[in-house]
Amino acid sequence: MLSPEQVVDASFLEARHMLLEIAALLDRYDAAVARGAEAGSPVATAKLAALRQALGVLREPDPPQDRTVALLELFAQA
Amino acid sequence: MQIIQPHYHAIARTAQDYERMAMSGVVAVAEPAFWAGFDRLYPETFLDYFRQISEFEPTRAAQYGIRHFSWVAVNPKEAENPVLTREVLAHFPEFFAKPTVLGVGETGLHKSTKNECESLEAHVEIAMKHGQLVLIHTPHLADKAHGTRRVLEVLAGMNIDRERVWIDHVEEQTIKPCLDAGYWVGFTLYPITKCSPKRAVDMLEKYGTGRILVNSSADWGPSDPFTLQECTLEFRRRGHTLQEAIEVFHNNPCRFLGQNPKFDIKPIRVEMAEEEPACG
Secondary structure, eight states, X not given: OOOHHHHHHHHHHHXXXXXXXXXXXXXXXXXXXXXXXXXXXXXXXXHHHHHHHHHXXXXXXXXXXXXXXXXXXXXXXX | OOEEESSBOGGGXXXXXXXXXXXXXXXXXXXXXXXXXXXXXXXXXXXXXXXXXXIIHHHHHHTTTOEEEXXXXXXXXXXXXXXXXXXXXXXHHHHHTSXXXXXXXXXXXXXXXXXXHHHHHHHHHHHHHTTOEEEEEOOOGGGHHHHHHHHHHHHHTSOOOGGGEEEOSOOTTTHHHHHXXXXXXXXXXXXXXXXXXXXXXXXXXXXXXXXXXXXXXXXXXXXXXXXXHHHHHHHHHTTOOHXXXXXXXXXXXXXXXXXXXXXXXXXXXXXXXXXXXXXX
């Protein structure tokens, strides 16, 4: 089993990479809207809202359930 | 589609990479001098390495129909040995005379120390004195923003032709000052620690395609030469035309590298063929 420090060390760069991809996705969406494109279908809007809600879940320091479970349940409804 | 891989560390890769690159449209690669994973102790070690990338590696690439070009430099990670750096620099003109050496690179900064800055300045000076192109490495991760600022500060104090200087590994927080100052910039596509194909296309859409090179910088670490093809796919998938893709992934390398006449691959334009008469 990994120590807390090993968990962070082993995955920091990969997590950084994934967060940058999410940041770029949100920037890409804003740029598309700024170019005058339609804001998106109701389905796309719901997916974006789910992503933003998921980011909120990740911010919780002491969540009531595992974050992974919370996100899977959240995305099941998106 | 024809592609040029402008930053590729071929000696760290297998022949299978050459074969697959050839099968996926790569017509030329350019190999900057790189860090070996440990600090070299002797000038002769560098000189043999330069011989390897300027004499032997073009023959290996040629077996797959790929043109191979190279650059010479003491890597920024080894700049803490100024005596060694000076001894190696003294041999650069011998390599500038080789038929496939395009210039000085990758020089640049790693931790942005005083010795590194002096080495960068010495590299750029010798390049300008001999009419060579320059490829500049900018630091990784947390050191990138500060290191890129220092690169720009060092270059600002020098008499250089900015169109002949390529600042590599730029990302969203460093691209604008480099372009604004008149340099070429490069996006390096790494699986994890540098730019991703999608983020590279985002920047192409935001800043336009002028003075931008895209590369995989594939080396002996976690890297993948085919991130370049992933990027061309992402670019095309977003609706950009074939010609626009060729401008970025083939013609821009021709425009920058072609400032050295040894790089003789010319920009290409796709045209519809005239309608042919029906058979029979």
